[in-house]
Structure formats: structure tokens, C-alpha cells
Amino acid sequence: MKRYSLLLGATALALAPAAAMAERGSSGHLNIIYWQAPSTLNPYLSGGTKEVESASLILESMARFDETGMMVPWLAESIPTVDNGGVSADLTSITWTIADGVTWSDGSALTSADFVFTWTYCTHPEGGCAQAGNFDGVTSVDAVDARTVRVNFAESTPFPYTAFVGYESPVIQAAQFAECLGARAPECTDANFGPIGTGPFKVDEFRPNDVIELSANPNFRFPDRPYFATVTFKGGGDATSAARSVCETGEFDYAWNLQMDPTILAGMAAQGRCAIEVSFGTSVERIHLNQTNPDPALGDARATVEGGPHPFLTDPIVGQALSMAIDRPLLTEIGYGAGGQPTCNVLPAPALYASTANDACLVQDIPGAIALLDGAGIVDSNGDGIREYNGVPMRVLFQTSTNAVRQDAQALIKQWWEEIGVETELRNIDASVFFGGDPASPDTFQKFYADIEMYTNNFAGVDPQAYMASWLCGDMPRPQSQWQGNNTHRFCDPAYDALVAEMVRTADLNERGRLAREMNDMLVRYSIIPLIHRAGVSARAATLEGHRMSEWDSELWNIMDWRRTQ
């Protein structure tokens, strides 16, 4: 079977850049700055990117995703597939074999018991494990023998590469965390701050929310790597100062997640001390059109199915006109520079899943939008400059989180929409509230007490199945679900639900791609208006090489190959 051939890469060894003469520690010291400082090194206790990425220097998983989204065997000998018998024919279990000779940094051998323990640790009901989502559907993890681990799923799972794959569910040492199960997890401060791992580096000192000092793991399975002997992983500050410390003062070699004014970053890079790295994952800045009515007059039924549909945003003509009025390239240029590309898809990657059916939206067409609305009889009948839809004036409340780039975009979009006769009122909400998910707060993105909202979302890993299932009718945030749920704009289409169900049953990759594209197209016509495909933006010192930035895994996934140019 060739089903997974697209995702499977060669082994890590073969992919490593030729490093003639280089040996462990020969590149000396590496300085990394993350402007958000890691709070802990136990990725299971904090789902934050900063913690998970910093922990990826120490903790590893069976397989990782390279910069193209392809899976690379890491602790495993090879990627299990149905072809090689690693995945059962009924798709309910996957069997991993640990590569030969892998040891923890304390010298003890990595065994299948560690994987079983990791699963127990994260699924403990009192533990509050942040990565529990990666073990969804897993009924048990068995240690077949010392080097063989079998993950059993409750039902047929066409994409079983969730548990122990990628940077979010690495293996932790059973011996170290044995006493830290469940409610006792926070008491193990030493273990949480200094986990023993199999990775290229080990922790020498961890200062929460500040700095990590690491040195090369003496028991690392590749005798010549990592090339750097020591690493300082500094946290804190802001994106601009992090960029400055790499590109202007040269104090650091690598800066992560430089969400800042693209012109300033380009100016810094022009000095030649650093290179800007971008990599596109699945993050898309998008606009959601509320399909339910957020009218405050509805009281408790506000923004729920019971409150009835939105007076005009459920009409695809309206959504199409709103989408046509937007100049995506301009928004990209102003807010993201090299860190973004205009997109018309809510599912922009991997390439297999990216639809090309909607690319017309990349060009702004205000006259077209006006003609479209006029043609549909949605006109301004009382001469106040605002169109009426069945007598309802088209006034919208447009909300997003507080963030300079988003407020710039909001202002531009408001202007374009007013040109086509839609009055727009803008609102921004502090990010911690907007994304906070507090069911008591009226300002969360899930409650959606507005007509239109804008934010970025993405999915982890390379398989979009769970992501596309976000827009099931049943996944709407509503009072009964404590306002939890992924289908924030209350999209509901039985045909869509049927496609989701079909995808769960389908294992053939090309067929899965077709289904995903079809679902994407249903969404973007026109209840979601995708705007910008966002990239991770990082800066590396010009003297640093071997860096391959992956958006599908930790940016530091191949740090063992990083080295200083001669």
C-alpha cells in the first residue's frame, strides 16, 4: 500500500545535512530567545507553545514532522503503516518499535513501559493534562515487549499518528514521574522543571519564566550530535526586542515567533546579521459570519439556534459580497509581510487538502460586490447609504481581539464594507478575555455576541479530520455546553455533517483529500471568509546553519543538526 507515502520521509539520518568533520559540541554555545518565557518543561502540564517547544529539546516522541509536513521516524525504527503491518488492517491499533540503543540522558534504557506510563500520566482524571487531546480515542497502550508499544483505539482510526507523535505528546521517564500522577503532578517541581529526556540536550538549570541552561546529552543516540555543546534558552520581553537581539546586537542566534511590524523586521534583516525564516502551517486569519442572531433583545436565546438565524448573514450572496470587497493582498502586506499569504481557504495546507476552487477571491472586486447585491435585490431603499435586507438595515458589529495588526485590518475592512453599503461597527476585546472561554463572560469568541468576528485558528499535526469536524452541527457553543464548542459561527448543514462522517470512514488519502477540499469549499461559500494564511516567522543568525523550520512540529525539532558555519 502506498497510502502514506506522501507523509513518510526518509530517516532522520539521511535527511541530516552533511556535517563533515563536525562532532558533538564542536559548535560551542547557542543562544535562543523566545519572547514568551517557558513556565515549565513538562509539556503535559502546560499546553503553551513556549513550553512545548522548549521541552522538545529534551523530550522526544516516536516520530516528528519535517518542514514539508512529512513524518520522520524519531524514537521509532520506522513509521508503522498498514503496508508494513504496523497499523492493523481494521485501523484500530498501531504498533511502534523503539529504535535500537535509545537511552535516557541518565543512561538508562528507553522501554515500552515509559510509553505506557506516559499514557497513564496524561489520562489520569485528576491530572489536568493539557495534551489529553492527543490521546483521544485511545483505549489502552500496551507494552508488547521491551521495545514494542501498541496503541489501541476504540474505533477505526484512519490517522493513528496522534499519540506519541509530534512535539505535543513526547515520552516522559516512568522512573522520574512515578510519584507524580494525577493531583500530585504539581508537587513534582524538580521533575517538571528538569525532566529527563532522550533528546539532544539535558537541563542544567531551569528558571521558570526566565531561562533554561542546557548542555548536550552525553548519552544521546547519535554520537556526533548535537553540534552545539550548550544552549541558553532565554525567555521574556517582546517580539521586537527579541528580533533586535538577533538581527542588531547579535546577542542571540535564534528568535521565535516575531509577530511584529513586517517593515521593521525587514529593516533589521537588511543589516545582514540575520535571516528571516518563514514556514507555513495551517494557521489562517479568518472572518466568521454569525449564522445565529446575536440581537441582545433575544435575551437568553441570543446567538443560539433557538434565537433563530441571522437576519442576513446566512444568505451566501451577502457573504460573497463581503468577501469580494476585501483586498487580501493589501491586508497581508500591511500586517504580515513575508509572514503571510492571501488565501481563500480555511484549510490551506498540507497541499493535498488545499482547494483551488475559490482563488477568485484573491482579487478585490468592489464593483462586482455592489452588482451582486444590487442584482439580488439587496438595495438601499431609504437612501441612508445602508442597504436593507428584507427591510433590515445591514449593520454589523465586527469584533476581534486587541492587537495592532487586527485593528488595522478591522479599519480597512470597515471602509471596504461601507463602500458596498454595509455599516460596520468595530469592537476589540482583550485577548485573554476573548480567547479565555469563561462561560460567564459575554465577550468570548465562543459566545459570539456580535455579527462578525475575526481571529486565527489552526490545527496541530498534518491530518485535518478533527479540524474539519469542528463545524459539525453538534459542536456549536451553546448554553447547554457551557458555551464550549468549536463551531463558533453556528454553521449547520446536514450535507457537511455527512461528509465529516464519510471522512472518518475513509482511509484512502486521495479520497480524504477530496472530502476535505469539499468541506472547505462549503465553509468558505460563504459563512467563513478566509483572509491570510499565516506563517511562523523566526529570525536566525547568519552564522547558524542546519535549521529547517517546520510548522508541523516544534520549530526546534531538528536542533541536533544545527551548527555554526565555519
Next chain:
Amino acid sequence: MLTYTIRRLILAIPTLLFISFVIFLIVKLSPSDPTAGLPLTIPPEVREQIRESLGVNDPVFVQYFKWLKLMAWDEPLHFIEGTTGWQVAPDGPRIISYQTRSPVMDLIAQRMPQTLWVVGTSYILGILIALPLGIISAYKQYSVFDQVGTFISMVGFSVPTFFTGVLFIVIFAVNLGWFPSVYNTTHVVTDWDSFVVQLKQIMMPVMVLGLYNASQISRYLRASMLDNLNQDYVRTARAKGLTEKIVVLVHVLKNSMIPVVTVIALNVPAVFGGAIITEQVFKVNGIGQLLIIAIQSGDVPVVQTVSFIFAVLIVLFSLIADILYGVLDPRIRYD
């Protein structure tokens, strides 16, 4: 004086209890969520589990009394055990940070030295600059020196530290390359060379804060000196045939320092507050930076505890200021 101090300390207890409760309520009622900073890819039910495990969902009063008991009893015992080695600390929970899942007091203990270093040296530097500046400015009122000094201190006083901080970085770190822009918090001073490195990296935050402190104190000192310079007792001192040096530095300065010293003492907590921004700008891992990060990530226990420590500092230093006033000014007696 002793009874006065004891009485004030006893009175401070209800004050601090009240403050702690207000801080607790404000922090608790503000819309923040410890899971808000997590990526959206983490599903809601996992978030709910995390919140449950953090105890966020307990009733507010239960949380407050838990926190108060730990703050007032368990944590001091842990502190005693940590410093003396006596086995007095109770087993059981401590105040745990949501973000790091480690005891808040350990975080504070880890960060206190940097804050004390930066705040302490900047305060001393500020005073050292302010003394001559204030004295000469007042003694030669309206002279060129006074005008320039007034201008500089007005600038130092009114330009916020986050601006001067970034300005300093751009000038001294980026353009001149004299000092590092990022504070290396793991640097250990072992010999002369490493001391120079420490001096270099502490220079910019200290200068930024020191400039601000110097501006403030020199203004107070100048005003106080001017008050005293026109007093009769200064004339008496001159009539005694004392040299100007003694008249100004002994008679005038000693009396002028009474209000200034109390201002200096009262301002110590404010300087800790001012250091919040500076620490953030220069990435010094101090208490202030801890507070900012905690606020950003909804880490309620850290915010509460650090705010409460600031409150204790304020109460304590206003008491110290009052006592100093009594010590310095023989006209004040508290008994």
C-alpha cells in the same frame, strides 16, 4: 518609640488582611483564565479539566481562606525551614503557580535577588546623583547649573522608563554596542572579569531607574533645601562665623534631609513597582517581570501573592518612614 512601633505593627495586621481580600477579589473577579494563553487546538474539555485541577472552580471565599492560611502560616514555616534547616514546614499544599505548577514563594525567592540588585543599586545611584544635584541647585538657585539640572530632572521625571529603556538599548546596545540588551540572569560573579560583565549588564537598567529616582529625589531635596536656606537658624549659623561648607552641608542639609529621607523610604515600594517595566524591557528576571507574566497568563496565585508582598512593603516602609522621621527630627516624639 518601641511601643509606638509595636502598636503600628499590630494595627498593620487588619490593614493587610483587608488589602489582601481586596486584591484577591479584584484579581479573582477580573476576567482572566489560566487556559486563555493555550493554543486554540487544545479542546474545551481538556481546558475544563486543567481549570478543575488548578482549583479555579472553587467558590471565591474557599479559595481566599485557603490562600490566606497558606500565606500566613505554611509559607512562613517553609521559609524558616529553607533558611535555618529546622524541620518545621508542614506537609501538604503550598501556594502553587498556575503556570509553572511550582510554589509561588520559590519563584519569588529565585527572583528577589535580581530585583534587589537592580532596584537597590539604582536607588543608591539615584540618591548619589540627587544629593549634589539638589544641594547645588538649591544653593545656586536660578543659576545655569540649576536650570540645566531642573531641565534634566524634569525630563527624567516625566519620560516613562519604558521609553528611556528602549532609547538606551537603541543607543548603547544597538548603535554603540557597549552594553548587552538582554540581561543574562544566569551570570555568576566569580572574579574581576565576571564582575565587569555583571556591571555592564546591570548598567542600563540601573541607569534608567537611577535617572528616574535621581530626578525625583533631587527635586524634593532642592525644594527642601530652599525652604531651609531662608530659615533664621541658617543666618545664626553664618553669624557664628562658620564656613559656608559647614553651614550648607551640616546645618541646612541635615535639616533638609528629614523630609527627603522619609520620601526616600516611602518611595521604596514605588521603585519596586517602577522596576516592573524596566525589568520587562531589559529582561531581568525580577519580581516585576514575574508579576507581568503572571498577569498576562491569568496566573492568579502569583498575582495575588506578589501584589500582597508589594502591599506589605508599602505598609512596612510607611512605618519605617514614620520611625525615621522620629529618629531624625528631635521635635517628633511618638510616645
Next chain:
Amino acid sequence: MFDTSGAKKLVEVRDLTMHFPIRTGLLRRLTGSVKAVDGVSFDIYEGETLGLVGESGCGKSSCGRAILRLYDPTAGSIRLEGEEIAHAPFDKLRRLRPKMQMVFQDPQASLNPRMTVAGIIGEPLMEHTKLNAAKRLERIYELMDAVGLNREFANRYPHEFSGGQRQRIGIARALALNPKFIVCDEPIAALDVSIQAQVVNLLEELQDRLGLTYLFISHDLSMVRHIADRVAVMYLGRVVELAPRDALFADPMHPYTTALLSAVPEPDPASHDDAERIILQGDVPSPANPPKGCNFCTRCPRVMEICRQIDPVIREIAPGRHVACHLYAEDTHKTAAHAAQPTEV
């Protein structure tokens, strides 16, 4: 009555001028000056008490301070035992300080609140003598005895004393270096009436015992009448009349003196009722902008045309009696002037 004939001049003041600059505007440009003391000349004889009287703001305190060089005079000359003070360099001045001292008006403000009594009295000793600590303490006790302060209070702070006691400290401090000349700048104005007499008596007693010379500045005419040998009257920066005490009180010559004296309550109520009080019209002109001619011409009840034109110079018109008034000009009949006085003595 102190006899000036044959007495030695201790202090000679000539054309003493003390102008304070006025600076205004953004650039604090010099736009004028307050003429606090404007050409004052007088002598003080050894052992006498010269009273200096006048309304508040007339420049008498500035005059006293300028004489001791607590202000730098604008012009003029001050000699103490023939040595020039007005423009003496700092070191020379410091040497002269022990000879001349001052007792201030406000005993509270003039004592450093952070020094003990012993510190205050002892500091000049430390500065100007080579006494060791024990000797110095002995001298401090001596001085405290001299002014009637309990020795046990030596280590107390000024605020722990009453006003009268504080003034005694101030006097003890002034006496510490055995001065010859003491300027008493309203030394009793801030004290209760009952204490005033005690302090004045102390000053007199010390004068007798130590042979001191006083310049006694006061606005209280009855107190001046009690203590002074000769009296100088100041108006708006000038001395308008200078005369032996009895002569002045009996027969004031300058219209301003006359008006001033008429305001003094008489000890005998009967005569007080009879006395005709002269109420001066108008306000004292600003010393920054004194009138043309005689300074008093704006308020003088006997103003003449010449007063508005020419500033009268102070002249000795009878032995020991100096007056600055056109009424006593050489071409005017002295008798006529006397006849014009409202009250005949």
C-alpha cells in the same frame, strides 16, 4: 543717660545701601530692586545701646543684618573698631565674627532644630577656639548660668523649651565668643509680654556685666525707650531722625517720629486721652519704587513743595540730634519749626 562725648566709636556705618534685585519674566531678567536700606549712616559708641525703630518693612532688620554682613551690602562702608566689614573677604570676615553677634527675632526658627543646646552654644567655640571638649563644656555651662538656664538642659533640643528659654539659648549662643557688639533683631517681639521684660532685663544685665554694645532693633517704642541710649528712626530705608533717647521722646523733630510717638500708649491713662494721635494717611510706598524727593512726602502731614522735589539730607541740627527734614533746613527758622509742632513740651 549714655554720654557720647568722648566715647569711642565702635561701629561706623556710612552710606550703607542694601538693594535686593527683582527678577521677573521667563529669563528672570533684572527689572528693578527693592531699596531696603538706602544710604544710611550712623555711629555706635562703645558700651551704648542704639535703638533702631520703624514700622515693619522699613528696612531696619535688613540694616542690622547688613551690618553683620549676613547680607552683602550693595554699597557703603561698615567699620568695626576701624576694620572694614562691608567688603571684607570671607576669611577676614570669619576672623571678625567672634566680635559681633546677633540675637534673632524668632527664637524657634533661629535655632537649628536638630542640635542640642550644648551643640548650639558650643559650635562657635569649636569653630573659633581651640578649647578641648571638657573646657568647652565648662564654658557652655558658664554661659547657660549667665543667661539663667539650668545646666541639666544642655542635652535637650530647642523645641523642648519655652519661647523665653529659647531666646536665652540664643543669647548664650551669641555670647559664647565674648563679642563686643551684638545686634538684637527684635529679640522680644515673638515673646509673651511677661517674658519680654525678663529677656530685656537679662540683656541689660549682661551689658553692664560684660560691657556689651547693642544695636537694638525694634518696632516697640516703649521697649526702646526703656533700653536704648540713643534712638535712630527709620522710614523706607532711610534714617530720618537720630537723637539721644530722652530728647527724642520729649521733643521729636521729624514729622514721622512725631506721628510714631503719638501712637505709643502712655502709661498714664489721663495723659493718653489728652494726647492727640496723629493718624498717617495712605500706605507706605513700595521700597522698590520710592517717591521722588523726601521718602515721607506722600504721607507727611506737613509736606511742603520742596519735599516733593529734593531729598533732604540728614544733618546734625542740635548737638547729637540728626534730622533729615526740610523743615529744619538752614534757611528755615528753627523756632518756626518748633512752633509748628503739634505738641509743645
